[in-house]
Structure formats: C-alpha cells, structure tokens
Amino acid sequence: MRWQKLGQIFRFIDSPFASRFVSHAQSPQALVLDDRIRVYFSTRLEDKPGQFVSHVQYVDYDFNFKQVLGYSDHEVIALGTRGTFDEHGIFPLSPTPVGDKVYGYTNGIARRVSVAVETGVGFAVSDDNGQTFTKYGAGPLLSATTYEPFLVGDPFVREFDGAFHMYYLYGKKWSEATDEHAPERVYKIGHAVSPDGIAWTKENKSIIPDSLNEDECQALPTVIEIDGKYHMYFCYRSMVGFRDGSGQAYRIGYAYSDDLVTWTRDDAVAGIELSDTGWDSEMMCYPNIFACHDSIYLLYNGNNFGRDGFGVAKLING
Amino acid sequence: MLKWKKLGQIFDPRDYAGDERPWLAEYAQAPATLIFDDFVRVYFSCRPPRDENGQFVSYTAFVDLDRKDLRKVVNLAKKPILELGKRGCFDEFGTYPTSVIRVDDEVWAYYAGWTRAVTVPFVVGVGMAKSKDDGETFERLGDGPILPYTPEEPFTISGPKIRRFNDKYYLFYVAGNAWLEIDGRPEISHRIRMATSDNGIDWMRQNEDLIANAWDDHESQASPDVIFANGRYHMFFCGWVPKNFRETKARRIGYASSEDLIHWTRDDVKAGITISDDAKAFDHEMVAYPHVFELDGKTYMLYLGNAVGRYGFGLAELEGELA
Numbered sequence: 001m002r003w004q005k006l007g008q009i010f011r012f013i014d015s016p017f018a019s020r021f022v023s024h025a026q027s028p029q030a031l032v033l034d035d036r037i038r039v040y041f042s043t044r045l046e047d048k049p050g051q052f053v054s055h056v057q058y059v060d061y062d063f064n065f066k067q068v069l070g071y072s073d074h075e076v077i078a079l080g081t082r083g084t085f086d087e088h089g090i091f092p093l094s095p096t097p098v099g100d101k102v103y104g105y106t107n108g109i110a111r112r113v114s115v116a117v118e119t120g121v122g123f124a125v126s127d128d129n130g131q132t133f134t135k136y137g138a139g140p141l142l143s144a145t146t147y148e149p150f151l152v153g154d155p156f157v158r159e160f161d162g163a164f165h166m167y168y169l170y171g172k173k174w175s176e177a178t179d180e181h182a183p184e185r186v187y188k189i190g191h192a193v194s195p196d197g198i199a200w201t202k203e204n205k206s207i208i209p210d211s212l213n214e215d216e217c218q219a220l221p222t223v224i225e226i227d228g229k230y231h232m233y234f235c236y237r238s239m240v241g242f243r244d245g246s247g248q249a250y251r252i253g254y255a256y257s258d259d260l261v262t263w264t265r266d267d268a269v270a271g272i273e274l275s276d277t278g279w280d281s282e283m284m285c286y287p288n289i290f291a292c293h294d295s296i297y298l299l300y301n302g303n304n305f306g307r308d309g310f311g312v313a314k315l316i317n318g
Numbered sequence: 319m320l321k322w323k324k325l326g327q328i329f330d331p332r333d334y335a336g337d338e339r340p341w342l343a344e345y346a347q348a349p350a351t352l353i354f355d356d357f358v359r360v361y362f363s364c365r366p367p368r369d370e371n372g373q374f375v376s377y378t379a380f381v382d383l384d385r386k387d388l389r390k391v392v393n394l395a396k397k398p399i400l401e402l403g404k405r406g407c408f409d410e411f412g413t414y415p416t417s418v419i420r421v422d423d424e425v426w427a428y429y430a431g432w433t434r435a436v437t438v439p440f441v442v443g444v445g446m447a448k449s450k451d452d453g454e455t456f457e458r459l460g461d462g463p464i465l466p467y468t469p470e471e472p473f474t475i476s477g478p479k480i481r482r483f484n485d486k487y488y489l490f491y492v493a494g495n496a497w498l499e500i501d502g503r504p505e506i507s508h509r510i511r512m513a514t515s516d517n518g519i520d521w522m523r524q525n526e527d528l529i530a531n532a533w534d535d536h537e538s539q540a541s542p543d544v545i546f547a548n549g550r551y552h553m554f555f556c557g558w559v560p561k562n563f564r565e566t567k568a569r570r571i572g573y574a575s576s577e578d579l580i581h582w583t584r585d586d587v588k589a590g591i592t593i594s595d596d597a598k599a600f601d602h603e604m605v606a607y608p609h610v611f612e613l614d615g616k617t618y619m620l621y622l623g624n625a626v627g628r629y630g631f632g633l634a635e636l637e638g639e640l641a
Contacts, residue, residue, distance in 0.1 A: 082504065083438040083497040084472050110441075113434035115406040118441075120467060137469020144443070149462030150406045174406035183405055 001231070001254070001271035003298060003313040008279045009065050010309040012043070016071050017057060022046050026054070026306035027092030027220060027286040028299040031102060031130050036060045036069050037292055038130055039299065040076070041310060042091035053079065054089035054109065058130070063292055065312055077104065077124055077133040085110050085120035085140045092220075092286070095130055096157050096197075102126040103197055104133045105166070107153035108140060115174050115183050118144070119153035121166075123198065142168065142192065147204045150174070151187055156222050157197065160230070164194040165260055167221035167232065172206075175215075175239065184239050189218045191261065208234065208255050209265050212248055215239035219250075223260075224289045224296065230257045233270065233298065235285040250285035252300065272298065272313055279303055280311060320573075320590035322619060322634040327600040328389050329381055330630035331364050341377045341398050343367045347627040348415030348541065348607045349620035350479070352425065352453050357382040357392050358613065359453060360620065361399070361427075362631065363414035375402060376412035378429060380453070388618065388633055399456045400447055403431055408443035408463045410434075415541075415607070417479045418453060419487075419518075425453040426518060428478040428489060431463065438497055438504045442474035443467070444489075446519070465491070465513065470525045473497060474506055477540050480518075483551075487515040488579060490528075490542035490553075498536055498560050505560040510542040510553075512579070528582050529574055534559040539572075541607040544579075547617070547640040551576045554589060554608040554619065569606035571621065591619065591634060600629055607631075610640075 012018060012025050021043040031038040039061065042054040056076045060069040077093060080086040086108025094105045106122040120140030124133035144150050151171030157164055172186040188206035210216040221234040232255045241247020254270035255263040275281045280302030288299040296315035302308075331346045346362040353359075361380045368374045377398035384390035399416070403409030409431020416429040427449065432442040443463030447456035465475050473494025481488045492508035499505075510528045513521040531537050539557045546552075553574045563569065573589035574582040591608075594601050601623035609620045617636035623629065 080472075081497075082499075083435070083441075083474075083494070083506075085467060087437060111436040112406075112441075113436065114410055118406075123469070137472065139467045139469045139472025141469060143466045144408060144462040145466050146446070146460035146462045146464055149404075149408070149460065171406065174404070176405065185406070 001269055001315065002317040003272045004316045005272075005275070005280075005313045006065060006311065008302065008309055008311040009061070010039075010041070010059060010311075012307070012309045015059070015309075016073070017043055021055070021057075022052065024054075024305070024307050025309045026301055027288070028301070028310040029092055029094050029288045030290045030292075030297070030299060031095040031097065032290065032292045033129055037063060037065070038095075039310075040093045040095060040130075041306075042089070042093070052089070054091035055079070056090050056093045056106075065297075072131070074132070076131070077106065078135065080108060080110075080138060084108075084138050085118070085143060086122050088117070090122070092154070093133070094156050095126075096159070098159070098197060100127075102130040102133075103157065104130075105141075105155035105157050107155065115185070119151050120144075121152055121155045121168060136198070141198065142166075142200055142202070145202065148190065148202065151185060154220050156220070158223060160225060160260055164197040165223070166192045166194065166200060167223055168192065169219055169221070181240055185217065186215050186239050187217050187219065189221045189234060203261075207261070207263050208232070208253070211253070211265065211267060212236065212238055217242075218253065220286045220288075222287050222289045224291065226296070228258075230260055231289070232256070232263060233287040233289050235287060245282070249283040250305070252284045252287055279308065319588050320640070321637040322591045323637055324594065324601075325389060325633040325635055327623065327630055327632045328383070329360070329362075329391065330600075332629065334394055339394075339396075341366045342379065345376070345628050346381075346630045347376075347622060348477075349609050349622075349631050350415070350417045351609065351611045351620070352418050352420070353611070353613060354382075354385070354452070357385050358388060361416050361418060362627075363412075363416065373434075376414040376432075377402070378413045378416040378427075385613070395454070399427070399449070399454070400429070400458070403433075403445075404461055407431070407461050408433055408441070409445055411440075413445075415477060419480045419482060421518065423450075425449040425456075426480070427453075427456050428464075428480045430476040430478060432476075438506075440474070442476040444475050444478045444491060459519070464519065465489075465521060465523075468523070471511070471523070474508070476508065477542065479541070479543055481544055483546060483579065487518045488544070489513045489515070489521060490544055492540055492542065495527075496536065500561050506538065507536045507560055508538045508540055510539045510555060524580065528580075529553070529555065529572070530584055532572070532584055532586060533557060533570075534561070536560055541609070543609050545610050545612070545640065547612070550641075551579055552610070552640055553582060554610050556606040556608060567603045567624075569604040569626065571605050571608050591621070600624055601632055
C-alpha cells in the first residue's frame, strides 16, 4: 500500500471549537454524504482540575479535503447520566450508513477508582444525516463479559457479505501500580458479528498477533474491502513509556484477510510511516480508512494523541 | 397469610472473628443453602474490618449447620470461597451475594461482584464460578461477568438467585432502575428481573420488571428467592424505600406467587414475617434478604436482621404448608 500524505487538515486551535472546548480532536471518523465528507472527532472539556470528558463534534469537508464546508455547533450525541457506561465521555463515535439512517457506534467512558476508567460500546441512530444521534437505551450494546473482562470499546462496524462485522478492542489486563506509573492497560483487537447491527456475537479471541510483545496494546481497528481482499489498519504501542518516548509510542499497524476472520499481520505493508518532522513525526494513531467515490483515504492523529488535530492521507497504489 | 415461627438468631459472625479468619469481622449477608446428608451449608457474605480510608470489601464464605438441629454450627469455612477479582475487573472489591446450585458432581455459584466508581459508590455485575469440591472452593469461569450491561439494563446488576425448574435454569436478579439522589448522596433503585438458560451459562433476559411497585415509585427490591411448592411458584423478596430507609432502617420482606414464573401476583401481607417487638431482638429494626428452603418435610426461612445482617442471620420455620 502506498499513501500520499495530504498533511494536517484540522488544527484545533485555528478552529471554532477552540472557543468551546479545551483541546484535542481525536479519532477522526468519516461519513461520506451526498455533497460532503463529515468527519467526527472527540474533543475535550475539563470537568474537574486535570480531568477531562470527551464530546463528539464534526467538521464537514468537500470530497478532496480542500475546503471546510461546515462545523457542528450543537450537541451531536449526549453523554450518559450518572452511573452509566458513557458518563465521562464518548471517544470515538464510529458512523456507518444503513439505509437512510446512520448508525453510530461509540466508545463510552466511565471513571473508576482502582483503575482510571471502564469502557463499553454504545449504539445510537441518526435520522438527519448524522447531525444528531439518539441513543439506543442508556446502557452499552457490548461491554465486559466472561472472557473479555473489561475495556470493551473502540468499535468499527461495516456490513460485509450480508452481515454486520464489528472490530473492537477488549482489555486483557490492568498492570499493578508502581512508583513510576499508575495501573496501565493492555488491550487487543476482537471481532463480533451481527445480523442487524444490534445483537452481537463475540468471537472472544484476539485476532491480530502481537509484534512488540504480549503487553502490546492494539487499538482503533478500521477495515476496508478492496477488490475482494480486506485490509485492516489499527494502531499499537507498548504498555508503558508510550507517552514520554521511553517506550514505543503509537504506530500504525496493518493486517489483511480474505474472510474477515483470519488475519495476517504485516506492518511493513501499511505504507505509512512517521514524518521526519512536524505534526506526525513522533506518533501516529487512531486511523480511519474509507472510500469516497474513486479514492481511498486514511484519517489519523499525529503527535500527542491528537491534541492539536488530525490529518489525512490518500491511497495512491493499492 | 403464612405463619412463621421464629427460631431466633442462629449465626453471628462476631463470634468467629479473629486471627484465623482475617476476612471475617462482621456481616453475614444474603444466606443461601446447599443441602448435604448431614448438614446444611449456608453461604453468606461478610466483611473484614474497614481499611484506613474507611473502605470495605466483601467476601463469600459458608457455615455448616447440623441437619438435625439447624441452630447448631458444625463447621465454618477456613477461607472465602473465592478470592477478590483482579484489578480492573467487575468484582475487584467484593463478591456479594452468592447463590449456588448442584450440577452433576459440581456446584455452580452465581455471585454479584462489585467495584468502586466515582460518581456512584459502586458498580455491580453477576459472575459465575464452579466448584469441584462440594462447594468449598470455586474457580471463576472467566474474569468478567456472565450478565453484561445492556441498553435495557444500564446500571447495577446484582442479587442473583439460581434455580432449576422444568429442565431450565432460571436466574432471578435485580437490575438498577435509576440512581437517585437522596440528601446529596446517590442511592440505587433496584427492580427484580429474570433470565433463562438451557446450560446455565448463556442467558436470555426477560427484560421486564417481575414485581410491581407497592411501597413507593422508587422502591428498591432485592433478594428474589423463588421456591416451588403445591403447584405454584412462591417468591419471597425484600425491599426498601430509598428516600427514607437510612432514617427508618426499614427493610421488609414481601411475597408474590406465579403459575408460570413470568407473571407474578404480589401479596406482601401473605409473607407473614416482620420485625420482632422485643427491642433487644436481632431483628427488631429490620427483616431482609429472605431465603426459603425445604428440609426433611419442613419449610424454613433464613433472613437478615438489624443493620442488614451486620450481626448475622436468623431462622424461622413455617407452620403448615407453603400453599
């Protein structure tokens, strides 16, 4: 795969969101509409000193990402009420068009005491081309179960071959706290299928082999079909030291499959690397791959987990 | 109205607190029985002393009572039946309550596990564990809950009671209906619900409240304990009114019956058991968390007294039949 980087297309501080939110435009995810590409992302408010909640907003682009056509200036999807799984943030929202509706799958966040957070996969439906989403109940569609005991989240859903497929992450372990760091999480990519996008059956296993070590964290899977073959992009990092450079920061990983179930990992084929300098020179994370007319794009975040915005690349050779 | 003869308090955990059992200081909550040839094993949930921050955890253990005289303790667990859950898991800070059932030569336990949250004091889920040694020790099926949160049941899921009727497994439990704010503190309102299963592991939820409210719009229901007798299903449960139960200390035992396990007719008066008049009685302030079982031709109820079982549980014997 070969990609042409189109650069950072969204800078938080130059956007209208800078007056309403604190920072970040994380996990950009595209919805291709008749006349525009709508890109959802999560941005932050500070609810207590040093603590943040993520809210979903969007920005609209023309089909070439040359021009901004609009911004959300309203609540796109509400956070949960007290005690629910998405009370402290939604990050990200992953849209997929189904008939004349848009299904939104979310990663909901709620704070805990012994670990930072617990997450679950929420579901919401839009009847207005993705301007607003109504939640399907107050609880999660997928959450911790017997063999995936915590941190079920980061859903990505597409209809392939007459069924809905969800790629998501689930927690494998929380490390014990040490003098250097709070408990850190390890998570892997899983797969579930559904006839209707609502009732899901989990495969209950890790589908992407590790490349760093067994404590590798894999996140934000995104899948596309090109000529009968399925391609998955995701991001991965080491369990510790991923913030300060002492370990492996987020990089883009890649795997392919013929049947959506068995995946072969081959990061070297991803075709997209850190830049030598600039906004994506230290980290690349939260990829979202999609087709728009005859082009295939990859949205992603760069340094600092998307604190300053996101960028896009265009596939020039599959 | 049913008539119960109270046999008094039969187990007080404070009698057994000490170095040998650092996990047991007080509380013996939510009794559930497993019957053996010579004794009746009663599972209960207890707490070690609170930590330096005033926080507690809860464990499940058991006490064996003489089958011929249930007021006699013949054995007490040397350790809890399960360790606490791993970091980040749903049951990291407690397993309470627990319900058991024999399945071939194993004993299966369904338990509520809880962890601490930030805007609410706890989050609860239902887990499962199996024993190969007659219910002395258990191993979890996995580290996560068997009943996940769902769009229909977004809050705490707790109080499981496992039963088998007509070749099917039934799990009665409670699901949070709302987190209320009472005097600035969050209080949960629970409703009784049910799920069914062919194998005891994969569950289909009914997604309906089984028992209509009678005390308050936001009453909290718990301990849905179901027994079949004389052609009908009988449910004893307990409940309280979140807006005043901390002042009134009132927890009561209610009753409902059903022909089909799905449609229940509530008739609390029939329960026939309430607090004792004697100010010194262990159940002078409240009666709660009933468990009804049959043994050698008699019907008994184990239940909690004051302070929700802080000082243990008592026993009552039904006079006449459960009909």
